[in-house]
Amino acid sequence: MGIAYSCSPFNAIQDEKEVKLIMDILRGKRLSEFSPDAAIYTSSIDSDKFLVSSVIKINKAHMIMLIKRGIVDLEEGYNCIQALEDIPKDITMDPKLEDVHMNIEAQVIEKVGDVIGGQLNLAKSRNDQVATAIRMVLRDFILDIASSLNHLREVILKRCEENLTTLMPGYTHLQHAQPITLAHHLLAHHDAIMRDSERLMESYKRVNLSPMGACALATTGFKIDRNMVADLLGFDGLVENSIDAVSTRDFAVEIISDLAILMTNLSRFSEELVLWSTQEFSIVEMPEEYSSTSSIMPQKKNPVVAELIRAKASKVYGNLMASLSILKSLPYSYNLDLQDLTPNIWDSCQITLTSINVLKNMLEKVKFNEKRLMELVKNGMLMATELVDTLVREQKISFRISHRIVGMLVKKALNEGKSLEQAVKEDLINIIKENTGKSISIPEEVLRKTLDPIENVKIRSVKGGPSPDEVSRMVRERQKALEKDYEWIIKKRESLNFADEKFSKEILSIKEVIKTRK
């Protein structure tokens, strides 16, 4: 199947002026016109939409620097800056001009002519510019994602506070293991998500570095000031080696990896919500606003949001794999393969951001069925481990022998349809006698506590354990950490705003000088 040219922009009769412009700024006298199919195939304008305002800003910052270093005449530079300011954020881009960089340069040249506008790309290249723009958009995404994550953490911590004494079965292998509390379980999810926040904050510093001034790969003979441009654009430093600056996308792969791990955590949480909302578990009542029904089965309430979070995690893995594969055999420095990596970044960021937000909103409204949880705790054999520990404590029987004794007791109870409580009363002493020769008696109060799930949880007050006091301590600590993480975002945004102010002041002062000259 070929490309449908009939609906492509190339079918239109190109006006001569347009062809000349393209030939002048893009292909020079070096190459003849690009074949339309090749132009469409290689254009990046679709995903360049994300980059427009950053590319405009980079052009302006670079021009400020060229003016201040006396490389470009002040008035000419100012005309370029003004032409850049006139470009609308929703600029219509022409795929024949390949990408956002050439479209913006073309618009400036169209406005101020190529004697002045032709200076715009002096001492820079699309290679350093695109790497810089990606980093600027990505750092904003990181701050937005980190902020959403903080809100999600806040909701989980609130749900923990509400459920410090809500008992539930803890699972291993999806089999009843030991009693825990819902707060303890939810906090486990919180802590994984907290590490996702940490990872993003940690990665931010490798993203927020400026490649500008690397030019195509080998910098320039003009005495440019790379640090000045980095400063104006809010970067914390440079990607110093100019070849590294244009070649690497490891910062992007690092973020996609962070997001892949993050989505895995959201997916595991979502999977539990799906499982817990089944008739079989009935632990969770999903909010109607976040469920759908069936077009044929009117009784259905499907946990579709949670299902899709699970599915969308896979898409981020796909993006990660595609990005790694694009990079792995790429010779240094720039190759157009890198262009195809970029959409994977935006797709991953958007998927993750929307997934976090929808999970947070849904989680605020999820109802946990405490009665059902208690029923499950009572009906199971969850206190068997504590019974083993009681035998060790009270009767000085070694752990392994006690484990064997309680194993036999559980087997007998299950065979005879007894509860653990009943089996303890009727069979424990005999089993111990048969296996150890010991005649024992355990005080009733000790046995009562052993078989009481609340006591089981309370006694597990070891650091990180399920006792309400311990979980409450952990929640308070996490709340403090969360405050710090909110502050981190505020600080980063402040520093970007500060750079913006500096940037505006520089432009203002250029305008002032121009005014006084006139």
Ligand code: ARG
């Ligand atoms: N559109 C390109 C990208 O997204 C910009 C750099 C193109 N460089 C080049 N030499 N063709 O990566």
